[in-house]
Amino acid sequence: MATAVGLPTQEKAHVTVVGQKQHWYTSLPLHIVVILISVIWLLPTVALLFTSVRNVQDINTSLWWNLLWQPHQFTLQNYQQVFGATSTIGMGQAFLNSLIITIPATLFPIIIAAGAAYAFAWLKFPLRNTIFLTLVALQIVPLQMLLIPVLRLFTDWGLTGTFPALWIAHTAFGLPLAVYIMRNFMSGIPYDLLESARVDGAGEIRIFSRIILPLSTPAIAAIAIFQFMWVWNDLLVALVFSGPNSYPMPVVIRSLVGEYGSGWQYMTSAAFISMALPLAVFFGLQRYFVSGLTAGSVKG
Amino acid sequence: MATQPVVTPPDQSAVSAVPGTIPVGPARRGLRVGNYLTVLLFAGPALVLIAFLVIYPTIKTIYLSFYQTQGIGFNAPQAFVGLANYSNFLNDPIIQTAIKNNILWIVVVTPATVILGVVLAVLFDRVPYEAVAKSIVFVPMAISATAAGVIWRLMYADDPHIGTVNAIFGWIHLGPFSFLGDPNFVNWALFGAQVWMSLGFAVVVLSAALKSIPTELMEAAHLDGAGEWQTFIRITVPLMWPTITVIATLTMIAVIKVFDIVVVMTGGGPAGASEVLATRMYTEAFKNVNTGYGAAIAVVLLIAVIPVMALNIRRFRTETVR
Incomplete structure (x- = not known):
């Protein structure tokens, strides 16, 4: 991100002649476009945040940005109502x-996948590469292919609706990708290091x-962030395997939308609560965050 | 313990181990044959879980798609119906709408994401506050599709006192429109929300590709008299092409399986106008308990994803060669 390879235009060639000031005028349209896009991309999230801290009368009578010049509208009562x-x-x-x-469903696949990745990278056993290739291929299987039989299994075992059902499902569904990424990373570790340890x-x-x-650690961090985000934000697996005692936030938000189609004060504050932790992770660990999502982009 | 300096393995060692290019080198010299207990200890748990909860269900779903099953229980009564679940697609107007919508998702969202992604990567590259702009566009990636669904319901709300989009249209005396209530608008409204969610990923990846293009190439083109546009079309785009293919295939796979945002924003409505395969699969399998039919829809999803993924894997191989 730091190295500016860009500026491939005449600007670069002219720098010595005209100096920096030329840029400011010629690139004004560029700045306008970039800033406009940034504002458009930020606006929806800000709209949600602002709406969530106004009371229902204010929400229904004036647009969210009125909060900017009427700061007395600020209230946390919506949060009390949904979170209290x-x-x-x-x-x-x-x-x-x-x-x-989310916590076990993030830790389990990392621990289990790390062991398997080590075996695939550094231990010798028959059919090793065939099994690994099968694992690679399994990443393309859509979740929809797994839900019906797994639900039947879980129902048979009396697990449906419990936390272990969600832990097991998320762990298994996350494994092919986690093993794949970690195995590739681990096979890049210099052999000499292992050999001398064995000696x-x-x-x-x-x-x-x-x-x-x-x-x-870098591979583990990337997978941890990806898996955390995936499980935290998951709706589909939760809809199928969770029950009234284990409903995570996306399921509750979805039923809020169904029940209170226009209860903006509930929906917006509930949605913001669910976003808070991922946003904190994003701003705290931005580098790992990007590499984690990039690594896991095929999953689903 | 090892006394060598600790060498961190390269981050991108990943590309060397893609199908077909598995490096067999190091592990050949690995463990002595026969110590299977160690192998079992390390790989066993993962293989058991994957066998029971990924491989078995995949086969079972294909199997179930040839049966008519009532109920979700393990011993639910079932009858072999051959391809009837698949041929029933022809008598089911909702599933046909869903297939049409999925195609529309692919045809609209994929190019929109790729083109906007390339354009923004190039534009952002030229401003000093690039990192900030990229972060802003990336933020929606941290938000669940469920929360994004709430966000965009709010943005699209019919009442211009609530919905930002209608408020802005109001400034130029248009609307208010019922974006999510009108069958003509609803899919396009969903596309907008999806592009908002996934563009940041495209920009970040494409921007990395852009930065790997040697500056000398651009400068040489300019010395030869190429203009901005020509340089972009003749040099930037071709050199970014492998990455563009990745983004295109990943976007396609994502929109083939699109579910959360549709469920939260429209529930497939109005009157089924925004249904997609994944929402139908969920409704048929788990709401209508029409297991065989739901399984058949899942199989269609799998079949739709395979060719796209094959494209992606071929790209990975060429990448390895470079």
Whole structure:
């Protein structure tokens, strides 16, 4: 991001003659377009945030940006109504459920995939490459292909509607991609490193935990962020496998939309609560965030 | 322990291990044959989970698509119906609308995302606040499609006191339009929301490709008298082409499977005008408990995704060669 390879135009050739000031005038339309696009892209999120902190009368009688010159409209009562302890909407419980679902559903696939990735990258066993290629191919299978039989299995085992159902489903569905990314990363680790450890008498488990895992941190971070975002934001898997005791936020928001088609005060504040954590992750870990989403872009 | 300096493996080692290009080198020299217990310890859990919850369900869904099944239980009564679930598509106007809509999604959203992505990557490259602009366009990637659905319901709201889009149209004395309530508008309104969500990803990836083009090429073109537009068409676009293909295929796969945003914004309405295959699959399989039919729709989704993915894998290979 830092290296500006760009500016491929005559501007560069003319710099020595005209100097920097020329740019400012000639590139004014460019700045207008870029700033306009940025504003358009920011506007919807800001509209949601502003709407969520106005009371229902204000929302229904004047557009959200009136808050800018009427700051006295600011109120947190919508958040109390959807998030508070006495709320009938129960976003507080849904937020907890989302956490209870997402944390294990992010950790399990990382731990399980790391082991498998090590085996595929550095251990020798029959059909190793065939199995790995099958794994690669499985990434294209749409979730829709898995839902019906897995629901039948879970119903048979009495798991449907429970947290373990969601942990197991998200872990299994996330594995092919996680194994693939980590295996590719781990096979880039220099062989000499492993060999000398083996010569020194280290066992496979020791090599894995002391050398491979620490060196794989970038891949693990990318997968962790991708999987976290995927599970946190997931609606489809949750609709099929969660129940009244385990509904995560997207399911609750969706039913809010169904029940209160124009209850903007509820929908906007609930939606913003669900966005808060991913946005914090985004701004906190932007570099890993981008690489994580890039790595996982094929999933679904 | 190892005394060598710790070398971090290259981030992009990924490309070397794509189908067909599996490097067999290092692991050949790996573990002694026969120590299968170690292999089982490391790979076993993943393989068991994948076998039970990915491979078995995929085969089972294909199998179920040839059956008529009532109920979701494991022992639900079922009867073999051959290809009837598939031929029933011909008698089902809603599924036909859904297929047409999915095609429209592909034909509209893919070029829109790619073209806007390339244009923004090039424009952003020329401003000093590029990082900020990219972050802003990327923010919707952090937002769930469910929340984005709420955001765009709000933007498109019929009442110009609530809906920003209608408020802006009001300034030029147009509307108000019922974007989500009018069968003629609804899909286009959804496309807008989808492009808003996914453009940031395209811009970030395309922008990285743009920056990998050597400056000398551009300068040489300019010295030879090529204008801005000519340089863009003759040099920038061809050199970015592999990345453009990736973005195009990824967008296509995403819109073939589009679900969340449609469910939240329209629920497939009005009167089924915005239904897509994924929403039909969910409704048939889990609402109408029409398991066989739902399975058949899922199989159609799989078949639709395969050729697009094949394109993508071929791209990966050429990438490896370069």
